[in-house]
Amino acid sequence: MSVTILVTFLADAVVLTARAFIEHQWTSSVLAYYIAVSWLSWTIGMVCLTDETYKFGEWNWVQYIFWMAAALGETMVGWLWTVGMLRPKPGTIFSLYDYIFLGIFIVRYVMEVLTVLLCVIQMFSRRQHNASEREPLLGVTATTETYGTTAAAEGHDETSRKGEPSAFSNFFQKMRKLLPYIWPHKSIWLQLLVVVCFLLMITGIFVNVLVALAIGRVVDGFEQDKGKFAWGAVLVYVGLRFLQGGSGLIQALQNWLWIPIGQYTTREISVKMFSHLHGLSLQFHINRKTGEVLRVMDRGTNSIVQLLSQILFQVFPALANIVVAVFVCATLFTPPFGLIVFITMSLYLFVTISLTEWRTKYRRTMIELDNSARTKAVDSLLNFETVKYYGAEDFEINRYKNAVIEYQKADWLSSTSLNILNLAQNAVISGGLLAGCLLFAWEVAQGRLTSGAFVTFNIYMMQLYTPLHFFGTYYRMIQSNFIDMEKMLALFEEQQTVKDVPGAKNLAVTDGHVVFDNVAFSYDPRQTALNGISFSIPKGATVALVGPSGGGKSTILRLLFRFYDPDSGHIYIDGQDIKKVRQESLRHNIGVVPQDTVLFNDTVLYNIGYGNLNAPEDAIFKAAKAAQIHDKILQFPDGYETRVGERGLRLSGGEKQRVAIARTILKDPPIILLDEATSALDTGTERQIQQALSIMTKDRTTLVIAHRLSTIVNADLILVIKDGRVVESGNHEELIKQGEDGVYYEMWQKQLHDDNDTETNGLHINVPESNRDEIVSSPTEMENSQQQEQEQEQEPQQSGSATPENQDEEGTTTSNVQSSSKNRKKKKRSKSRKGTIF
Known part of the structure; x- marks a missing residue:
């Protein structure tokens, strides 16, 4: 359709030329300028089409605006045509050429209306998201089928960027x-402020014109009224200048209201x-990168x-x-000045848009590498202790340094492309200014x-070129904002995998x-996590x-x-299916003590009060x-x-585990979940936490995951889970009676054996003979060593000799250690039998 419209303007030019040479009837300059400017505009529009925008529906916002403005202009021309033909001036005779013009106009107008209709349909129709919006957020694939796995990052190679869409794609x-x-x-108040700011902006546009006219009047006054003080014109000019510009009254008031x-x-x-x-499901948060998510939030919000x-x-x-400048220059001076302004502006917009689209890929790469560097820094700082444990400071520093270097390389390309754009913009503006000044x-x-008119023209052009120069900056800023928003929009498009059903009710817990009931679940369709799990936990019972x-x-x-x-x-x-109740009410009735407790930096x-945000301090102390x-x-410096x-x-x-238990006690839920709450603690600390857990789980429905079987021997029911199935069930005595054929019995015997090995391995270490004297050391040996040094001072000839007494004492020490080991072994066994939660 754009080609058809372009052809109609060429047809108009041919008809005008034919009428001029055949009928010797020359057309008005207004019509000639209209055809020339329109043809040039549509030609530039055609040149601006990229491979992407040649496709149906893949248009950018500049084309939307241009097509709608063109249709509006043609509507005004059509109205003039209609008025002229329905109410012709006396003596007006319409020739064949006029009817040919009318036919060409009708074809063009129909094409432009169809174009606008397609634009409107495209703007408000739901289309499939483009590749950039479907790109996995933060380099991982968040699906409902996978768990704990991430897709490999594709890097920043050029092959992955083929067909990369414009930042303005899907603008509307x-x-x-x-x-x-x-x-x-x-x-409503803020909406009124927006309207006021818009009116101030319109006022500023007219003030720009008035400032140029005022300075022209001042100059003409100097020449025409010599000997007179043109103080009135000077005051008007200065007053308008006070209103104008980024630091003027209008702009200051607009900024304040905004x-x-x-x-x-x-x-x-x-x-x-x-x-x-916070509304997204666990699947997303397992795969997320915290540093990059925060970066996306910051940049997207700004x-x-x-x-x-x-x-x-x-x-x-x-x-x-631009529109006002073309009209003012063509009206106030001569039409060629308006044409110069229009051509300059059109070329400037074309250069700005084309080069900005070209440098989009550099800007996008720079942002992604910036996010990557931030992610590495955050991950390293969050794992500060791990870095120290393995002495990996140099590795982390070099890793972050390499990320910063990669970012700076991309930043250099982005900055270089920006300088090229600025240089091209300046060349276009300088060429337009040169043409206008020569003509003037x-x-x-x-x-x-x-x-005075010459001064008016130059002042007005400088006022016009200054914001026009910033138009390139505005375009780049908006483009950058859209690039920054792409990841945030992807975040908004992340869907919850667990949702409340319509009309979900609150969970009512009585017992x-x-x-x-026959529960099956899989993180990945290729592997089943649970297969037909069925069990029941009565009121106040404990299942391990x-x-x-x-x-x-x-x-x-x-x-x-x-x-x-x-x-x-x-x-x-x-009796209530948890899929049919509100998640908030479900989680309100369940308390969890995880294996690894994470606290807020407060x-x-x-942290204890987080279990019940409305609880008074007395309740927190009691918990x-x-x-x-x-x-x-109370022993802490600040309590x-x-x-x-x-x-x-x-x-x-x-301490963290006990804070988590206190938090859960304060929450006072009817159902308790314990996920290996004591598996990583020493014996003494475990005993204290077991006492706290016993208090917390009394008369509550409790589901426990236990690694140490000695802690759940008193559970009402023990379920042995293997490969997603319940392979054994019963209490401790029943499961032990199954003997060597039972999985639980095998685990019990293995833990007893491991406990024995743990007690003895710390004392009986296989050490090379040459190193045994360095490892087996005792206070007696130290005393003998000091005695030997004194004897060496007195009897140098006896230095370095080993005495039988030393060997006997050393043997005695070793036997004492072995004896104490046996005693500790007996004590630990007796403690392990006593240390049960349930």
Whole structure:
């Protein structure tokens, strides 16, 4: 259709030329300029088409605006045609050429209307997202089928960027998604402020014209009224200058009124994104990279905040100034000046858009490498202790340094392409200014224009070129904002894998009776995690899950907490299917003590109180006492106001576990989940935590994952989970009676054997004979060594000799150590029998 429209303008030019030579009837200059300017505009539009925009529906926002503006202009021309033919002036005779013009116009107008209709359909139709929006967020594939696996990063090679879309692709779709956060629809007052700011912007456009006219009047006044003081014209000029510009009164007032609107946008988008991230399922958070997510949030929020002000108060005024400048120059001076301005502006926009699109890939790569460097830094700092454990400081520094170097290489390419763009823009502006000044000098020399008009033209052009120069900056800023927003939009498009069903009700817990009914689940379709799990936990009963690692124990807890939904089967609490209740109410009735407790970087009081945000301090102290940590907290320098550090690293493992238990006690849920809560603790700390757990789980439905079987020997029911199935069930005595054929019996015997090995391996170490004297050392040996040194001073000839007494003492020491080992072994066995939770 664009080609057809272009051909119609060529047809108009041919008809005009034919009429001029055949009928000797010359057309008006207005019509000639209209055809020439229109043909040039559509030609530039055709040249601006990229491979992407040749495809149906793959258009950018510049083309949308151009086509709509062209249709509006043709509508005005059509209206003039209609008026002229229906109400012709007296004596007007329409020739064949006029009817040919009318036919060509009708064809062109139909094509332009069809183009606008296609634009409107494309703007508001739901299209499939392009490749950049479907790119896996943060380099991983977040699907509902996978768990704990990430796809390999593709890197930043050029092959992965073939067919990469423009930052402005799907412009209107993106704007439609962002409009609720950009437009202050919740506040009439803020909407009025937007309107006032828009009116101020329109006023600023007219002030620019008046400033140029005022300075021209001042110059003409100097020449025409010599000897008179043109103070009035000077005051008008200075007053207009006070209103004009980035530091003028109009702009200052506009910026001030815009502050609450910008704050509204920042608040809405940041809170919405934070809420959205918390609403995503566990699948996303397992695969996420925290540093990159934070970077995406920061950049995305800032880019959205800037977008409205950039489009409304920077891009729109720049385009409006171009239209006004063409009209003013053609009217105030002569039509060729308007043509020069139009050609210069068109070439400038073409160069700006083309080169900016070209350098998009460098900007995109730079942002991705910047995100990558930040991610490496955050990951390294979060794993500070691990880095220290392995002495990997140099490795981490070099890893971060290489990431920064890669980012700087991409930044250099981006900056270089920006300099090329600026140079090309300056060349176009300088060429247009040169053409205008030469033409104006000729007109002044011929006496058709005055020196004041020349000054007016130059001042106005400088006023026009300055914002036009910044139009390239605005375009780049908007493009950069869209690039920054791509990842944030991808975050918004992440869907919850676990959702409340419509009309879901709150869970009503009466007894805390939990039932798993033939539950099957898989993280990956190729491998089943649970296969037909069924069991029941009566009110106040305790069920322990044991078995080899990877058997599905933790998966059962995650399904009960509804981090995932089962593929088949049902989970009931007091007869209510948990898939049909609200997740918030379900999790309100379940307390969890994980194996690895992570605390907020706040006070101990805050972390315990997190179990019930409305609990008074007395209740928090009572929960801490029940968790056997109250006295320990009082020993801290700041007591309950002691800050625990990031992830609670200032507390020991046992202290963190007891804080988690106190938090759960304060929550007071009817159902308790314990995920190997004591597996990584020493014996003494474990005993204290076992006492706290016994208090917490009394008369509550409890589901336990245990690694140490000695801690669950009193459980009401023990389920042995292996390969996603319940292979054995019963209490401790029943499972032990199954003998060597039972999985539980084998695990029990193995742990007893491992306990014996743990006790003896610390003392009976196979050491080379040459090193045995260095390892086996005792106070007696040290005394003998000192005695030998004294004897060497007195009897040098006896130095270095070993005495039988030394050997006897050494043998005696070794036998004493072995004897004490046996005693410790007996004590530890007796303690392990006593140290049971259930």
